[in-house]
Amino acid sequence: MTGTTPAARVTELPTPWLRDHMHEALAIYGAAMGYSPSVVAGRYGYAVQHTERAGFRAVGAFVQTPEGDALVGFGYGYLVAAGQWWHDQVRAALDRRTAKRWLPGAFEVCELHVHPDHQSRGVGRQLLHALVEGLPYPAALLSTPDNDTKAFRLYHADGFVDLARNHHFPGDSRPFAILGARLPLRPPAPRSEDA
DSSP: TTSSOOOOOEEOOOOOHHHTTHHHHHHHHHHHHOOHHHHHHHHHHHHHHHSSSSEEEEEEEEEETEEEEEEEEEEEEOOTTTTTTHHHHHHHHHHHHHHHHHHHTTTTEEEEEEEEGOOOOSSSHHHHHHHHHOSSSEEEEEEEEEOOOOOHHHHHTOOOOEEEEEEEEETOOOOEEEEEEEHHHHHHHHTTOOO
């Protein structure tokens, strides 16, 4: 790392703080995922509702700027449950045995994003590990675009396995992979690329 890039500080976020800064967090989501401002704006209500779900936990990555701490990445998740949109989509995508093995009592890593200007510096890995550290759940689940991306490589390096590939969620034309990892996460594989 050069002297021009400040190191990120990762910390757990109080739920009220995230609610107050959700627009800021979702701007990072949009930049990281390549979504239009209209798609990002449409996520706001859902994201605020997510903060009310059982087991909700959030983390943020900050860098020091002349104006103060700036949010450059965030992640959040909660317990999956029948009736939640993501749970029900994933349940339909998995075969019965896989769903029975992975879904009950799992923690969904709902969002985990790093602003493109701060990717490839280990921030994504720091966020992921901080988000699931010490959780009393058997597994963490997530979905990610089904491409050879930095995020996809990060998840595999840190113990996530494929549960389903080439899944299409309504409203997004890209294929997604559904991944799961037993908790606690194993230490990362050496020399893998970070998100």
